[in-house]
Amino acid sequence: MLSITESAPYLVYLAPPLVGAFIGYLTNRVAIRMLFRPLKTWRIGRLRIPMTPGVIPSKRHQLADNIGEMVGEHLLTSDEISNSLQREAFQEHLQNLIESSVASTMKKDLGSLKTIIPPTYRTYFDIAVKTASYQIKERLHTYLRGDDVSRILEKAAESWIDMVLASRIDNLVPADQQGLLTARLIDAFIQTVHNPATETQLASRISEEIISFTGEGGTCADLLPENIREAILEAVRDQTPRLLKQAARLLEDPEVKNRLVEALIEAIEEFVETLGPMSNMVKGFLKRELLDQKIKEYLDDKQEGISSFFQDHYIEIRVRAALGERLDSVLAAPLSDILRIEQTEELDTISELIAQKFLGLLDAHKTRQMLGLFLQAYFTQIIAGGEQATGKTIEKIIGVEPYGEFRVKLRELLVGAFYSPETTRFVDRIVDDLSEQLVNKPIGRLDHLIPKGVAGALCTSLREMTTRLLISEVPGIVKSLNIRKIVTDRIDSFDLLRLEQLLLSIMAEQFKYINLFGALLGFIIGCANLLFMIGAGQ
Incomplete structure (x- = not known):
């Protein structure tokens, strides 16, 4: 092992790279630390120490704004969100979410719509239904x-x-019902006849017709058809022989004979009075008693001759002609001259009398029988065995032109009935009843009502609709959310230590490599410095 003295030459060569590496590492570490420290401004007296506070504390607002701009304007844009919504992974997740929600809802045993609505909103629900x-x-x-x-x-x-x-008439009026229909028609007719209002209306109508007819100068002949007038004249003429025979028999009656004698005596006396001065002389010869006796004797003696006289054919012809002329004159006379109606009370009395007589005639038992037989025969004729169409039957009854008007009126009646107030109220009741049933009827389980295939198609449609809705509304949603401001405000609200921890948790690994890179760079610079020193020593 080398001593310090022996290793000193080697340390000279190792010192520059090691010192450079240490300085590079320390410099980067201090620089990174100065990003977050100090948290506040340091001062010496009134002098502010530079680089305080650190970069992050001093520029936190600008940093928050820049991060908010980056996130809001470049990262979470409406286009990026729309593209993300259309990705297959999101669509599958949305489909699964909708299917699970729909399946859960369809398995529930739902009550009526009113019970589904929360109690708080039922008042609004009732208003909405109405x-x-x-x-x-x-x-x-x-x-x-x-x-x-x-x-x-x-x-x-x-x-x-x-x-x-x-359709066939027998479908409308079966054969076994024709008698019943006839009876009901007669009953309805009789009820109308018995109705007091009928008599009043008929009398009023008769009064109006009389006033109108007499005002126009109408005659009895105008009221009667020509064939009826001829029949009346012929009937009167045919009664002439009987009238003459009755006249002859009347002359045989003592009372009638006495009246006839009295009339003849009065006629003679009136004639005598016209003779002037000779009347007294004639009266002396023709006493009343004498005249009475002679005339009665003459009538008794000539009784057969008088009867023959009344039965003479010439006399009969003359009387027939006279009766015909008299009847013609009566029929040709204005009705106003015959009735001589001058007061309203008289006219009302006549009108009421005619109405009473006419209605009484209709109410008679024989009239009812005749009316029943007539209706029965008429039905039998027009129905023609039940094979004739109903329209043809009605056309026979009322005529061709009225039948066309009948069809038009019937169509207008049917269409008008549809627009009547009763129909309007009926439609309103139907809507109200349906609404009430719809609101109060239990819904039950939807999976019992909706087939699986329909439910699957419904889920797919809901997913597509939701996607289209989200895509169409994303720009507005992003704009209304103002993501930039949300991020800026959120970062700006962080505590500095919390912000430091957040950034360090994100960039701790990167900061470590920055420190090592600084050490490596210092080591390289130290080696370069060593080479420079060696070169300079030589």
């Missing part, structure tokens, strides 16, 4: 009142009318 129901009803009514629906309804009504009218 608002939604109101909006649905308004939109539904608006849609139903539109032109498109109106055209659809008209076509549907027309199709329904065609279907009903094209």
Whole structure:
């Protein structure tokens, strides 16, 4: 082993590299230490010692701002986040997360919607349900009142009318129901006849027609068809022989004979009065009692002759002609001259009397029987064994032109019924009932309602929708988050020692190699210095 004296020449050569290595290591270590120390400014009196505080404490705000800028503007950008969201690993994780959440939810035995909502929000839920129901009803009514629906309804009504009218009449009125229908029609007719309002309306209508007819100068002939007038005239003429026979028999009646004698005596006396001065003389010869006796004797003696006189064909012809002329004059006379209605009370009385008589005639038992037989025969005729279409039957009853108007009115009635207030209220009730059932009906387990394939497709759709939503909203989210400010404020809020520990934990390994590199660099410089010294000594 060499002594110090013997090893001194070697130490001379080792000292420069070793000292250089030590100085390099120490310099870098001090430099690194000065990044964090001192924490505060050092002063000697009023003089501030340079390099205090350390770089990190003195520049912490600038450091925080730079780190925030780096993270917010260059690292966590919206593009980087969007790209990360579309990566397969994230998509798989999101798919698994959605599937697990959906599967967990679908296995729950859910109650009604109202029970699912937390009690705190049920009031708002009820308001939302009512608002939604109101909006649905308004939109539904608006849609139903539109032109498109109106055209659809008209076509549907027309199709329904065609279907009903094209069906066999026996489908509408079966043969075994025709008698019942006839009875019901008669009952309805009789009820209408018994209704006091019917008599009042009929009397009022008759009064109006009488006033209108008489005001226009109408005659009885205008009220009767020509064939009816001819029938009445012929009937009166046919009764002429009977009238003449009745007149002859009346002359045989003592009371009638006495009145006839009285009339003849009065006529003779009136004639005598016209003779002037000779009237007294004639009265002396023609006593009233004498005239009475002679006339009665004459009538008794000529009774057969008088009967023959009334049965004479010539007399019959003249009487027939006279009766015809008289009837023609009556029929041709204005109705106002015949009735001579001058007061409203009289007109009302006549109108009410006509209405009562007419309704009484309709209410008669024989009229009911005749009406029933007529309706039964009419049904049998128009139904034609049940093989005829309903439309053809109605057309036979009311005519071709009224049948077309009937179809139009029926279509308008059907379409109008759809737009009636009752239909509107009915639609409102349906919407309210459906809303109530939807809210209160238990949902149960969704996996019993939704097939697995549909659930899988639903999860995939939810993942795609979530991804699209996140990607579309990332720029706005990043901007609203202001990551730069968050990082800056967070770093700026750290305690200096905490910040030092954080940086050292990140860069401790790097700092160690920096120190070693400083030692290596000092060693190399020391070797270079040694070579320079050796060269200079030679």
